[in-house]
Amino acid sequence: MQVTLIVALVLHILSGVFWAGTTFVLARTGGSQADRFFRPQMGAATMAVVTGGLLWYLLHRGGSGTQEHILAVGALCALIAAGVQASSAQALRKLSAVGGSDEFRPSHRVATSQRIAAALLGITVVCMAAARYA
């Protein structure tokens, strides 16, 4: 139980840090090289959501207090962020097909989706960090 909890928390934080961190960078650079990050970001998002669900099961199953409300807001923002990023998959595929992002600027759509996802993941990080002490 304790080992499962520690492993889940470490994987959750590692994947969350990678996902949010790369999203913040891509939001700042207007989505430059976003095509290279798409798969790792979606992989990290999947890992963060799955381990987050496991942590919820282990620590907050059946709970409906302030902590759970704050965590739920953070989780919802993370899920929307994943959807927003996934929705630019087609634009990123086109970008890769025309020769890679070194020579071609990412589309406005890709840059906007990274900015929206960054704002949402910012809320997620605040909620996740604050929930324990609420």
Ligand code: HEM
């Ligand atoms: C659907 C998505 C997510 C769910 C369901 C979820 C759920 C949870 C749960 C249940 C915990 C344990 C809270 C506790 O210790 O009582 C937690 C902790 C944490 N989560 Fe998430 N999470 C999600 C996404 C994310 C993302 C995307 C990030 C980072 C960007 C993140 C960062 C963290 C951090 C840093 C902690 C540790 C907080 C602490 O130990 O004080 N989570 N999460």
